[in-house]
Amino acid sequence: MGDYWSKMAYHRRYIRFSSWSSNRGYEVRGLFNDGLSCCVNALLQSFSATTELLDILNKWNPSDGIEQSNIPLQLRNTLLSVRDPSHPAPHKGFxxxxxxxxIRRYTQQDADEIFHMILNLSLKQMPDHELAQEISSLYTIEVETQVTCMDCTFIHRLPNSYFSLPLVIHEGENTLESCIKSFFKKQKLEVSEKFFCDRCEKKQPCAYEQKLVSLPQILCVHLKRFRNEHGLIKKLDSKVTFPETLKMSVFAAGQSENAASDSPQADYSLFAVIVHKGSAVSGHYTAFIRQTQDQMWYYANDSRVNQATWKDVQDTYKGRETAYLLLYRKKSLDSSG
Ligand SMILES: [Zn+2]
Incomplete structure (x- = not known):
């Protein structure tokens, strides 16, 4: 009897979301661990919460002849199957x-590397070039690296872009805002790293800074916790606090004069956190996901999914369980959520 009712409750819980539409939420669903796939599982939870990505993939009509090993096809299938409760193994094909x-089975992966790999393969293997461009624009942070020659003061401008903002963190305490400000701070190149100045036609000491040109709809922030020290990879467990709403004013000092527009820019709202627990050599990935419909936080640890609080999410800045990637979504200017 109890079994029957728990099955019915399970059925009702999922049936609400069985026909997917981007305006509705979806049930955060556990993904079994296959060959130490926790890193990919955590990332899939964040892709699944990125309804904008599925909106783009849903515009695509893959031809019958397309190979089953096509990454964007498998990503699309996974994001759709995860919303279908009758599908037993939504991410198996992916x-x-x-x-x-x-990637190799039974090997610890770096979530930032795998995030890039999935996006790069999706762009490369997507036969519809317009859609590939849309996926790219969804995540691309455009910057301009300005290198100033210390001798002739000429500024060399080099366009650059990222899928995740790589932020250096320090021992001790950090705030996300302070890490972002340091990223855009002017820095001197080491004496050994002179830059070839076209004007002087020789290598010169230089200063460089990153200037922000444009931010995407989905802003991924990479807290660089792993660093190479004399050939050994070390993990920094340092505390990094981060807000639920990231104010655009944090980026004001880093804006390039070539920035896309000077119209008011919307703030960003946190919707996923990829968490790493453990050391540089062995660890485990999990994800906090905020459901779009009820704005509730969920914690996905492979097959297990629990409801979570904002405090649980915030606590990932301390101890062994540490926030590694933060995914923010640009708010619409007329909404509070
Ligand atoms: Zn020069």
């Missing part, structure tokens, strides 16, 4: 595809 081409 994992098999990654294992066949790009």
């Amino acid at each position: 994992l098999d595809c990654l294992y066949r081409h790009a």
